[in-house]
Amino acid sequence: MTAQGPTDQARTYPAPDTFKARALVDAQTYEKMYAASVGDPDAFWGEHGKRLEWIKPYTKVKNVNFTFGEVSIKWFEDGTLNVAANCVDRHLATRAEQTAIIWEPDDPKTPARHITYRELHEQVCRMANVLKSQGVTKGDRVVIYLPMIPEAAFAMLACARIGAIHSIVFAGFSADALADRVNDSAAKVVITADEAPRGGRRTALKSNADAALLRCSDKVRCLVVKHTGGQTTWVQGRDVDVLEMMSHASPDCPPEEVGAEDPLFVLYTSGSTGKPKGVVHTSGGYLVYAAMTHELVFDYHPGDVFWCTADVGWVTGHSYIVYGPLANGATTVMFEGVPTWPDAGRFWEVCAKHKVNQFYTAPTAIRALMAFGTEPVEKHDLSSLRLLGSVGEPINPEAWNWYNTHVGKGNCPIVDTWWQTETGGHLITPLPGAIPAKPGSATRPFFGVKPVVLEAESGKLIEDTAAEGVLCIADSWPGQMRTVWGDHERFQETYFQQYKGYYFSGDGCRRDADGYYWITGRVDDVINVSGHRMGTAEVESALVAHDKVAEAAVVGYPHDVKGQGIYAYVTLMHGVEPTEELRKELEVWVRREIGPIAKPDLIQWAPGLPKTRSGKIMRRILRKIAENDAASLGDTSTLADPGVVDDLVENRMNKG
Numbered sequence: 239m240t241a242q243g244p245t246d247q248a249r250t251y252p253a254p255d256t257f258k259a260r261a262l263v264d265a266q267t268y269e270k271m272y273a274a275s276v277g278d279p280d281a282f283w284g285e286h287g288k289r290l291e292w293i294k295p296y297t298k299v300k301n302v303n304f305t306f307g308e309v310s311i312k313w314f315e316d317g318t319l320n321v322a323a324n325c326v327d328r329h330l331a332t333r334a335e336q337t338a339i340i341w342e343p344d345d346p347k348t349p350a351r352h353i354t355y356r357e358l359h360e361q362v363c364r365m366a367n368v369l370k371s372q373g374v375t376k377g378d379r380v381v382i383y384l385p386m387i388p389e390a391a392f393a394m395l396a397c398a399r400i401g402a403i404h405s406i407v408f409a410g411f412s413a414d415a416l417a418d419r420v421n422d423s424a425a426k427v428v429i430t431a432d433e434a435p436r437g438g439r440r441t442a443l444k445s446n447a448d449a450a451l452l453r454c455s456d457k458v459r460c461l462v463v464k465h466t467g468g469q470t471t472w473v474q475g476r477d478v479d480v481l482e483m484m485s486h487a488s489p490d491c492p493p494e495e496v497g498a499e500d501p502l503f504v505l506y507t508s509g510s511t512g513k514p515k516g517v518v519h520t521s522g523g524y525l526v527y528a529a530m531t532h533e534l535v536f537d538y539h540p541g542d543v544f545w546c547t548a549d550v551g552w553v554t555g556h557s558y559i560v561y562g563p564l565a566n567g568a569t570t571v572m573f574e575g576v577p578t579w580p581d582a583g584r585f586w587e588v589c590a591k592h593k594v595n596q597f598y599t600a601p602t603a604i605r606a607l608m609a610f611g612t613e614p615v616e617k618h619d620l621s622s623l624r625l626l627g628s629v630g631e632p633i634n635p636e637a638w639n640w641y642n643t644h645v646g647k648g649n650c651p652i653v654d655t656w657w658q659t660e661t662g663g664h665l666i667t668p669l670p671g672a673i674p675a676k677p678g679s680a681t682r683p684f685f686g687v688k689p690v691v692l693e694a695e696s697g698k699l700i701e702d703t704a705a706e707g708v709l710c711i712a713d714s715w716p717g718q719m720r721t722v723w724g725d726h727e728r729f730q731e732t733y734f735q736q737y738k739g740y741y742f743s744g745d746g747c748r749r750d751a752d753g754y755y756w757i758t759g760r761v762d763d764v765i766n767v768s769g770h771r772m773g774t775a776e777v778e779s780a781l782v783a784h785d786k787v788a789e790a791a792v793v794g795y796p797h798d799v800k801g802q803g804i805y806a807y808v809t810l811m812h813g814v815e816p817t818e819e820l821r822k823e824l825e826v827w828v829r830r831e832i833g834p835i836a837k838p839d840l841i842q843w844a845p846g847l848p849k850t851r852s853g854k855i856m857r858r859i860l861r862k863i864a865e866n867d868a869a870s871l872g873d874t875s876t877l878a879d880p881g882v883v884d885d886l887v888e889n890r891m892n893k894g
């Protein structure tokens with residue numbers, strides 16, 4: 239089976255020589271290490287596990303069974319450690335006065351905070367002692383519902399320090415979503431704040447927590463960070479002023495010894511069916527993997543300032559704002575704000591202000607900023623940047639080129655990192671000094687990762703290098719999720735049932751003749767037009783390549799003749815008039831970019847697209863509208879802006 243797409247011939251972009259000269263991994267080393275990692279995983283990870291400080295060193299490395307019905311994943315199982323001690327204490331001897339966290343607040347007029355490793359240690363200990371005083375002990379769950387403030391990192395590490403399991407709920411989630419997660423994890427404590435400022439507006443977090451806790455056991459305590467000083471109601475006996483308690487608490491708290499396979503956190507994530515599942519990550523393997531990928535994928539050198547713009551409510555924030563960077567003794571930026579407030583130059587202003595060396599964001603943010611032109615980027619001094627990263631969805635070549643040209647000035651390798659909440663860290667990604675980029679490709683596997691491409695229907699393994707199908711992983715890596723909280727059956731059914739013997743990612747992909755992987759999107763987003771399979775991402779990519787298009791989302795809808803038709807929601811650049819001519823122009827454009835079968839059947843002008851607060855387009859909703867089934871839109875409460883849906887429903891093209 240050959241898979242020739244227009245992108246296969248794409249130009250490759252090796253890192254500049256100056257970058258390569260000091261890169262941690264070069265091409266030869268990558269090949270050698272990769273072969274070693276899949277050839278003898280026990281030896282490879284046995285060695286790399288040593289990057290952590292273990293209380294009791296492991297003697298067993300890998301103990302994994304991917305057989306459906308018997309799935310069991312263990313790494314370093316007889317070792318013990320403490321994750322917080324690895325992220326904080328062990329750096330005190332050499333870098334106590336180095337900044338661990340740079341906190342950049344929502345309002346640029348508020349001063350940034352620089353928290354050293356010494357201060358981090360003290361705050362984490364104090365917070366850990368507060369948790370203990372509330373009866374939290376090893377194995378208990380603590381739900382964290384906080385804005386992007388340093389206390390969120392203190393809380394994560396405080397849990398890790400005492401062996402408690404945190405579960406972060408993104409501050410943009412509703413009271414109901416919070417209650418579901420508190421109940422599912424049977425948490426003892428919720429840590430929240432009075433308010434969450436974002437983009438100059440404030441979300442009343444505490445009152446959401448109040449509403450949520452009405453649906454939870456009355457034994458759940460509520461620890462409140464007084465962040466903005468905004469007014470909140472106070473429930474005596476339940477609510478605790480956590481900063482006040484921390485100020486009296488002891489700055490010493492011995493780290494608890496935990497097993498490598500003891501859970502570190504639960505993070506709820508949505509799948510294609512059912513309610514969100516609690517993805518469980520454990521302590522040893524997760525931290526080894528987060529730390530190693532952070533160092534090698536971002537080519538992190540001591541002293542560098544690393545900025546991942548994600549929220550700690552998502553896995554990207556867990557692994558690449560907190561655990562990976564801090565395990566490496568890095569300086570990590572934590573940003574409370576949004577890319578477009580007070581203006582579309584905010585990201586670049588922050589990069590210049592803190593002399594950021596590695597910048598890691600999502601394509602959706604780049605496309606949003608592209609719509610404002612290049613002036614906001616050019617205004618700021620971005621000369622500190624050495625590397626750029628992308629995560630969350632396939633990056634379309636237009637966005638890639640803009641990122642490369644206007645942000646990276648052609649000097650920064652771009653790492654397009656494919657991974658998932660379930661994988662704990664990057665699985666397919668370039669190592670920047672070793673693997674030349676091709677815009678839109680996540681390139682090649684990280685060490686220890688064995689991607690395979692299977693035929694979607696038959697599950698047959700495609701041996702040829704050029705291949706197209708579903709993306710599975712043939713063997714475990716240390717950062718892999720271990721189970722679904724409280725439901726190991728569901729874990730096995732979701733990831734190990736359909737394609738026996740493999741971890742099923744839920745994504746489709748193409749592998750080109752060079753062995754590069756191109757993620758085509760969730761397999762449930764694949765549309766079949768007249769028997770031709772097409773990734774919605776491909777059509778979207780073509781649409782956004784048009785200079786009048788800011789963003790596009792494509793879904794399938796039932797079509798009498800073709801089986802499925804292509805329905806495109808298109809957001810135009812600021813100031814562009816939606817006209818019939820433009821509609822025709824875009825149809826012709828897509829025909830030309832991909833081919834006649836890709837021509838959208840219906841194009842709807844969308845002033846905004848329904849997105850989750852992490853920036854993912856909610857295709858489920860777009861599909862319902864396109865199917866003329868707006869009556870069963872389902873839950874839209876987790877959208878960043880539920881209002882956009884009304885407009886889309888009112889102006890839908892498919893009136894049936």
Ligand code: 6R9
Pocket residue numbers: 507552553554628629630631632633654655656657658659660680743744745757759760
């Ligand atoms: C880290 C994160 C996972 C899904 C994944 C895939 C998509 C993530 C991508 C990408 C193409 C990339 N995805 N990174 N697709 N290229 N570089 O985003 O985790 O929120 O669990 O989402 O996101 O579809 O399956 P999560």
